[in-house]
Amino acid sequence: MQSVECKLAKIGDEYVGKMNVVANVEIGPMKCQPWLSRASSEEVSMLSLVTFPDPGVDGGHNYCRNPNRDPDGPWCYTGEATGKGLQYCQVPLCFEAYERSAVDGDPAVGYPECLQTEMGKEYVGTVRKTDTGKSCLNWSSMNSSLEIFRDFLGFDQKITYDGHFRFGKAALHQDFCRNPTLMKRPWCFVTHLGDWEHCEISYCPTNPSEINPAKGQNQ
Template sequence: MSTDSSEGNRQLYLEMGIRCPLGYNPCGQAYPCIVAWKRCDGRADCTDGRDEEDCACLPIPVDLNLGGLLAMLPNQLGQTTFEEILNSSAVELLNSSTSHAENRHPEFREFASAVIFPRCVLSEESNTSCSSSQHGDNSTSCMGTQMLPCRSWCEEVLHMADDPVKNLFPTCDLFPSPPHACWNPEPETNSDEVCYHGNGMNYRGTWSKTTSGADCVEWSAAQAGFYPTEYPWANLKNNYCRNPTGQERPFCLVEDGSQEECDVIPCNKAVCLDMGPPDHGSRSPAKRFYIAGENVTYTCDEGYTLDSIHTSRASCFGDGIWQYDKPSCSDLDACLANPCDAQATCTDNLPPALDATCTCNTGYTGWSC
């Protein structure tokens, strides 16, 4: 593969003697560093325009098993060549993500790889000519646009990281956010709904109700538009549940301006969706979904009883399947207790009445017929 572009960058930076902090790339002597996400974004930010030069997409070494993606160097860590990266602790960070999986965000490795190897998106005209050389060794220079991880993704992933790991990355305020182009994985789903990882700071679903059943209000309308102004990176669209402030899970604002948690489905847990109450009955607790291992108890309204084939309690199993179907409630037939004399006809009274009416047959009268 060709490394002319990355070697050129390295030589240029060595000649200028510029070392930038994490999250920045060298620019020029008059204006030494710019935020890394501004490089190769189609707009010159350096006074000499160097940030839009050598915007080449290079194939990531196949032995890293990153799916044949293209990268653009330097990265946010200041590394300018693949050789420099492979000889650094950055690759160890990728490999260690598997052994510490239980303590890290499930997308940690993908996030780390997108920082170490900034994604490079080919222009439409370059895509055809370059695709054949991604794993080859020809010297075709494929020009593209740099795509660093979105800030909301950074906030969610690094929220679950310990301080030594966080310190290896730029702070999240140095990552781009829409409308600037940035890299974000496709939202994951659980039970056919967009779910959330970690604390949900990168949740991008469309759920807009709280756990109490209240409707969310638009972020731009509540609290004088404070949240979209203060957290422009947090995908605060419409009235969808989000987590710009790093709470335990996604929340939204309700009519009086207060925060309420949303009952958004987590990605890392098997859930059973609510079957609803039976006709003429109720269930407890009443929730939109139940985590595997939780139970729901069904009761019937006064005057009704559970059908004999059903149980009053059902458990959510680990595969997200209910132990039993939702039960049915039937009218409690008071006539089954034979409250009337032999010469009378029994008529069950409608619920919620629990008794029956006895009517004497033709030719019989009186209380006892």
């Protein structure tokens, strides 16, 4: 089982992982500085420590964060010697990092084997059975018969069936529970006639993106 550190969206202001190294094409890997060592800088002086998603920031805290909700995502300071100071961290998006590992047969530990929201549009885990224990069918196997249940299940007729799924291809999601439309929670088809059922998936903890860092992530 592979562990993945990730952010839920590009802004990543909820990220509480352990990444503390940024990549620079000119200089190479650079270690982040502790946030409190830069308390006098303009950016940090305008921030309150309560804006950090962590329960507390001590002198050793040098992990990538986004306390000012920078639209480019989590960042950190890497030192005046670089001439750049602030650097952005290459924290992957959870659904991209996890789904690729799941498709490769090596699902990650932690998010997203849980729900961030009740609707679960973000869910890309590997549950493949319904509330009643029925096995899910492959999403791609339903493509040819979609028209008979499109209106009832909320598939948008303006876009293709594949277009409802992340990465634009239903086959990538195999027979995993998903919510490609706007149902109340993740679901799947259980017959080729269009019968479907919801899936039983637990909710994530308070800080769902706080999961074990990948090997070699930190230095």
